[in-house]
Amino acid sequence: MQRDVRVGCQTFTWEMLGNAWRGGPDDLLDAIAAAGYAGIEITDTMIGHYAGRPSAFAKALAARQLDLVAFAIGSDSGFTEPAMVDADLEDVARAITFAGSFPDALVSIGSATVMSPGERNAKFATAADFYNRAAALGQDAGVGVAVHPSSHHNTLLYDRADYDQLFGLLDENVGWVPDTGHMLRGHPDMLDTLRRYQARIRYLHLKDVDASGTWAMLGAGVCDTPAVVDIVTAAPRFNGWLVLEEESDEAAQDAAVAVRRNRETMRGLGY
Template sequence: MNVKDLKVGCQTFTWEMLGDRFTGGPDDLLKAIADGGYAGIEITDTMIGHYAGKPTEFAAALKSSGLALISFAFGSRSGFTLKNGIGTDLETARRWIDFVANFPDALVSMGSATVVSDGPRHDKFAVAAEVYNKAGELGRKAGVQVAVHPSSHHNTLLFDRADYDAIFALLDPDLVGWVPDTGHILRGHRDMADTLTTYRDRIRYIHLKDVDADGTWAMLGQGVCDTPKVIEIAGTAPNFNGWLVLEEESDTAAADPAGAVKTNRRTMRGYGA
């Protein structure tokens, strides 16, 4: 894939991470992201607001903003690691898959498995894989691709390379794709390029963000992420859909989220995308 063919979207966590300091709604997000120069959006269950259960209205709002829905992301209080939470998690997955089925080519992204209970880690991988695989089956029936998005946040089960190897060994690659996040990989791995290359067949789209050498979030291009290398590897990934989704969690973004995402979009133009 030529770098000029890449599409650049924005993730709404930049605002979600503000918690109660963000008092706006989804329409404010659409405006900020469109004004930032992006072509698409990945929105979460926390930020969808009054559009939840109203795909037709959300589609109209996206069209008015000139944005495509790239993916809908959701997590669970169960961390996708509690056996007695599997049924509830799959009902939630079904609801959002049905919502996303109204948006051509959009995906459902399921958040990182997290440790929310005592007990062997091995058992938690098995539960998470069961949830992800069964959600993937629901997605296939609805014509919606499902992918897993590992993170490096507190209590994640999917932090270092061994964790990635463990979960991918249990996931059906035909049912569950991968949304690699460069920042989260760099915080848990020293081999980001090797990880991306090893599992490139699973890549559906990419979260692109940066960290400094200590693993602290940094604005894109100001940390250690080798963005040109990420773009190069993405171009060889057979199931990559062309979307780079920028997500910003730095202190700069916490102070001015709209300004930060606009700056990151400008940075991406410097890479040719």
Template structure:
């Protein structure tokens, strides 16, 4: 199989994790990511700012910067697992599906199911699957592809391989997956096995690194076998070519712009190797 052309995008969570320490806006993110050399951006519902109801204006801003919208990511106050929050989850899906539909090829990424209350884990994963499946219908009706992004953050319901096996067995086959290398490794998974088992769902990749003990690290400074991940993604039948580089290390917390620029340089050094 011929290798698909890969394009590098940057995820805005690197700035989002600063919390109140970040005082900029979406235009600053676009400027920094374009200046670093990336071709695309994945922005979140919490960082889209004054463009939230102005997709045409955001499209124009991206065009000016020479960027494409690779994906739009959103989360849920109900963790995509609480029945009494499901309608709010569906309304958010409608809103962001309509936004993403303005950008041909952009993927709508749903965050990880998270435990927001007590109760059996398996039951919560089952309810999350119902919410993901209904959201997939909503997105497809808007002409947008939906993908699931599991994480290893606090109270996640999608942490280890058993969780991945459970959720994917319950999901509509038309729902895609955003494998996140850092979260997979932090979940103690064999990344090659996980990528292989669910290769048919891979739409794009979140690429980041961790040390052997699960501490976030700059790309190339941890244990992630980046060339192997890129090869696995390129062989996946639904892979759209986007490698979205994301950074959560302490170094990024000190200087996000420098961190994403360094990661871009790391990726190009690997490409030349």
């Protein structure tokens, strides 16, 4: 285990609750800090009243001894609609400005997703063009930009063939945030895929699924977490963060309890 590895928490665990979640960003920070995490990856949906206010968010983080790992963004375009690329890049620019106020924080961009009829290869081409231009904006500002693939409905990034197609179109400065749960749902060869694209890895999303692909609490499914961490921590551009995210039924019942249990699981593995 690398000594500089740190464990963060992703806020989608609460975002997935939809209208059942009545809290705000400060409630997230309190729960994540209380669970013993060192950092947070927060989404544009969950940033709440801190949107466009990085200085205020920095104070809120510091008060809880948390660091910002990444600012994550998505789009109704699925990043595959040519007419929306310019607007999506404006959102990226705002996210870069926000993340640039925090040392070493990245911008994580969601999975390319099919949102309208059309030829599949053209969707890949549009997504790749967008990701490449987004990463170039980040490079100019000194902020890393990484792609977070998915396994949800209509994603363009489900199985190994999808990863090969997209990554073959991406510039080398486009990073990758592998997600073990999403990968296990489409990659019997997950560890091989991690090794193949190891040079793109910036940090890791850790979550688990059972043998059927149903979300499970970390350690209760089929994810070989130690093997994954060994590969990721050896990546040349790995930034030291393991980010836990939970989407299981347990998290739907009580997100704060679920992320605390996951943190305890990682402590049991020595992290």
